[in-house]
Amino acid sequence: MALAEGVLGIIEEAQRRQGFAQVCAVRLEIGALAGVEVPALLFCLEIVLTHSVARQARIECLPVPGSGWCMDCAQTVSIATLYANCPRCGSAQVQATGGLQMRVQDLIVE
Numbered sequence: 001m002a003l004a005e006g007v008l009g010i011i012e013e014a015q016r017r018q019g020f021a022q023v024c025a026v027r028l029e030i031g032a033l034a035g036v037e038v039p040a041l042l043f044c045l046e047i048v049l050t051h052s053v054a055r056q057a058r059i060e061c062l063p064v065p066g067s068g069w070c071m072d073c074a075q076t077v078s079i080a081t082l083y084a085n086c087p088r089c090g091s092a093q094v095q096a097t098g099g100l101q102m103r104v105q106d107l108i109v110e
């Protein structure tokens, strides 16, 4: 629910700055390692946005793949979970670097 309220906060702030009448679509980037359950997030957003300028908005979720820095390979590798081993060398010395966040990428307004 906190995530959905954060999205609402971003929409309200954008609305104050730009003064649009309504939001048609909200594009969310959802990192594979962010621990976001998309169905739960969509459910919360539906409730939170009911009385906002985004009540009609279509929610688009754009997945962002997880990536990490393998210290043994000294390069960026793709990982599916936060504490995954390196897919190249099997090392556990992988620091997650990408796909860690959920963020509002774009608002389509009118």
Ligand SMILES: [Zn+2]
Residues within 6 Å of the ligand: 070, 071, 072, 073, 074, 077, 086, 087, 088, 089, 090, 091
């Ligand atoms: Zn490696």
